[in-house]
Amino acid sequence: MAEGRMLGERARVERPRLERGDRERNQALPALILDPEKIRGKHAALCFATMAVMLGLPLWWKTTETYRAALPYSQISELDSLLLRLRVPVSVVFVQGSLPIVDQQKLPFTIVNERDIPLKCKMRLKSRFQQAYRMAGSSEENALKKDTVQEAEAALPLPKEDSLGSLNIFVIPEKSSLLPQDKMSYIGPKRTAFVRGAHGRQALTVIGQKILQVAQAMSLTEEVLASALGDRLPEDKLNLDKRRPLKSSLGYEITFSLLNPDPKSHEVHWDIEGAVENYVQPFMSLLSAIGNFSMDSQVLYYAMLGVTPRFDAATSSYTLAAHSLPHVINPVEARLGSRAASLYPVINFLLYVPERAHSPLYIQDKDGARVTTNAFHSPRWGGIMVYNVDPSAYNTTRYPVKVNVDMVPVMEVFLSQMRLLFGVPHPQMPENFLLGSPPSEGLRYWELDRLVWARAVENLATVITTLTSLAELLDKIGNIVIKDDVASEVYRAMDAFQEAALELSAGNLEVAFRASREAVTSSEKAFFDPSLLHLLYFPDDQKFAIYIPLFLPMAVPIFLSMIKIIVENQKARKDMEKVD
């Protein structure tokens, strides 16, 4: 009790002391809290801050945002690891006597042979030979009773499905005399082939293997696709040569030029229009499956080659050595010109009529032997042929000598150069294959098919890289504006790509190729759209330099008043605690 009273007294003693300081503070606190000016000031500062954060920040963010239309990024990233199935429809027709009776009764049926194409790239390719076996009809039997292969082929009725990419293989009796004894198969100029049958228990398996061999020789192999995917494969000195053919493009411009360096001696005429119509046009009509071709021709006077030929006394002729050929083209190239309006790659074919002082002119290879064609070509550029004037024409006193160019050998060389430039090499067949002579167009139909396969795959690979790199680029640089039409081109490219892949696995090569071209056009249009150049890069110090003068003057007062409010509130709370 006494302690309680003591405590109370002490408390009473202390309280006045507390109360005195407290009173002052209590007087100050209301002053602080209750001063209307100060309150309004605090509220004003708070309002500014809220407005700046709630309204200003989103507004600034929204208005400085770049417009980016939506792109299918996930789909594009899946493209990389795509599996492409290339289906080759093969129809195999058996003639009476080519198969044991036991096996004949099993027909018709279909065998599918699917295999991986091993290429060292991310895209996986599988080739699928779909072989439909059946017995021959009566008209086919009659046709195959002819004496020679050529007649038999000519007599065969047109197959139902002679579409791009398909093959028709006829199996003839093993002892048939249509083919020479040592030859196992015959490969025709169009999409037909003949194979010898077999006997015995494993007849079907043996024939199946032969058929696969023939089908691969005429259709898809690793080399065909390796040349198409050239730049996506790791660099390897060995396949450096495989990457020379012209790249897939929507169209090509072919220019035939006649070079006459010595118009005083030679008046050269060449019937280029006739030659193009008779020889080049059929070839081009076949090749038009892979692009639009435009052809023009010109005659250049006083166009010299860049190299002086050497005189060879033994044959009293002039020679151009093989190692000087690379320097021949350059001085002429400046004068060749090209169409101003089109952006297609140009393929040049030059016919050079040497000057009288350097006639006749022959090209020598590395070993010093004369090149029979007297021509050479440069990958992705074109070809040059040297045409020597008949020396008997010089037995005249009237100069210039009239020269009528014989276009047939010239076109033979130019067409073969064109084949090589497009990547259609001379076919290498195994020993027991008989290769039919090429048709009048100069290009076998199955060689064209291989070209179309290669181009279709190349197009799809290009689409993949274009779209992937575009997506990467747009992802990395957040400032680029993506307009709506860029997005729509990307979607169109994706759709065309899916369609092409679908058609390839269904075996419709023509439709697939067209779809792949559409995909390439759309993806290139999207990638090279001029609008994708805006706002590439702003260094941080430039960003600060722009924003600081705008935001700092406004931000500093707000910030300082916020601090002041917080500090005061803290002080007030501390006082309140002490008071309590």
Add this chain to the structure above:
Amino acid sequence: EAGPGSLSRCLAYLTSFPSPSVWQDQAEQLFKSGHTNNWAVLVCTSRFWFNYRHVANTLSVYRSVKRLGIPDSHIVLMLADDMACNPRNPKPATVFSHKNMELNVYGDDVEVDYRSYEVTVENFLRVLTGRVPPSAPRSKRLLSDDRSNVLIYMTGHGGNGFLKFQDSEEITNVELADAFEQMWQKRRYHEMLFIIDTCQGASMYERFYSPNVMALASSQVGEDSLSHQPDLAIGVHLMDRYTFYVLEFLEEIHPASQANMNDLFQVCPKSLCVSTPGHRTDLFQRNPQNVLITDFFGSVRKVELTTETVSLKPDLSSMGYRYLYLTLFLNNWVASGE
């Protein structure tokens, strides 16, 4: 100038005299580059009369590149100002590289693709990345493909990490590196040689990250590239030191030359150039010793002999008809004329 460099070059030339076929095989083995065509993009970024030397730099590289075989259709030349026809030029229609006036680098057939105010950062990046507007003509496009070797030469005023265009804007080394990466993604080059002659030029190639790019610069970061000599008649400095010595080096190169990149790296040592030229080869796959100068500066084509022909049936009927028609016509014409 005769020096140890040229003597060793002389010796190398003399000892390399085996039979042509052996030399050819050796050359094929060592120097096999996978390119089939060459392009050059030459940019001068400064305007005003006192920057005469930058235009002269670019034109001297243009001249060398043309002389070694690259045609105009494969060169994109960007000059920010016209010095040859500048009213202050006391020798109009000429641009000289040396005060002896021996070499007029302007020449007779110069083709400028981007001139005057068209030389902007935007246009330059458009040329590199291929994003030109559809109306741009063929001469203003870089139509290179995956088998093209591209030479890019830039000169002007620069600093640490940037290059000044037209006194009003800049291109940074990051933008340049990104542009090269876009070129690589679209396979717009097989190999690239980047040469820059500005102050602190080495900073411009620091940020490259795309493969197959080799870079040379006239000075390191923190150093200035100096000009060669003024000409009192024309009144301005005619060329920059680095490009002057590069031009001297290139004048000795001919299309069949076997000089390689290591020789180019030795051009303009510190004693002549005052600044230290630098180079960067870590992104390049081949050894610089195996890279010929003409791989980038010239246009040596890969050539194959045509050994096979397609056999055609001569179409005698239509040819004969045409010939007949022509002779009939000519006979008539001659008869009527006389």
